[in-house]
Amino acid sequence: MPDGTAVDLYTLTNANGLVCKVITYGAVITELDVPDRTGRMGDVVLGFDNLRQYLTESPCFGAVCGRVANRISKGRFAIDGKTYTLAINDAPNTLHGGIKGFDKVVWTAEAADGPDGPSVALSHVSPDGNEGFPGTLKVKVTYTLTNGNEVRIDYEATTDKTTPVNLTNHSYFNLSGKGDVLGQILQIKATKYTPTGPGLIPTGEIADVAGGPLDFTQPKPIGRDIKKLTAKPRGYDNNFVIDGGGRGVVLAARAQDPATGRAMEVSTDQPAVQLYTANSLNGKTIGKYGQAYPLHAGFCLETQHYPDSVNQPGFPSTLLHPGEVLRSTTIYRFSVK
Secondary structure, three states: OOOOOOOOOEEEOOOOOOOOEOEOOOOOOEEEEEOOOOOOOOOOOOOOOHHHHHHHHOOOOOEOOOOOOEEEEEEEEEOOEEEEEEOOOEOOOOOOOOOOOOOOOOOOOEEEEEEEEEEEEEEEEEEOOOOHHOEEEEEEEEEEEEOOEEEEEEEEEEEEEEEEEEOOOOOOOOOOOOOOOOEEEEOOOEEEEEOOOHHEEEOOEEEOOOOOOOOOOOOOOOOOHHHHHHOOOOOEEEEEEOOOOOOOOEEEEEEEEOOEEEEEEEEEEEEEEEEEEEOOOOOOOOOHHEEEEEOOOOOOEEEEEOOOHHHHOOOOOOEEEEOOEEEEEEEEEEEEO
């Protein structure tokens, strides 16, 4: 780091030869190698091969976002009658924890080998008042590369003051490992979503996806209906309400690449998943292996609470209270078709 802090890289390899690489800066997954239908290994996440680019030009590639992932309207909220004002980094709102969120700090790490596969546990302490949030928040995120070909992410957090918490991993997936993802097939187990107004802040409504471009209840190519979207830049950046979500680990989404046969299932105990299709990439960002990342070079399936939940009493609460322990699990399972 510029101040001399060392950043470590951990390589997890499971019994089947799958590889997951994680750095302590941002708790970033930098590489994830999984087989195609011929057994050939390929890297299915976007990222860089050097720290400098993560520091200067990363759009949250592979990072843990917090203390509150996604958006908080106008960078403020109230708890027990007291208003808190946050750093604004997505004017006029706060996005992914503020100017220096969890994606921009160096975590401490401890590796372990367990019966399910190798793991690395990353820890961070966010002090009271950091980016405007109340309470000292202690966070641990454990990545396990299981011998069942899963990347399992276990989140844990405690606080000494009531504070909002919404943690997610922001990996950009491309199951073919190159080009754009518009031809890759996606199914999201969600019949409803949260419509948004200016700045992608939810209106508070819970609406049906049926028949529109957000209807992924049946598998379809990611790009099939993308031109029907009105957002600029055009692409998906939407929060889906998972069917049965928030009540134990359930299947949230399936993705498949017809060209390579690689498939991924996402399961989570979170109530929602944000689909984002790398709408800010334009071919100017040069990633690993010298690849230029075009528009829609990856898709994110960010398991989380709804955006702006702390200001929306009708949404599931993101508040964590002293004496409570936040525990959450998301699993990305890989296979071939």
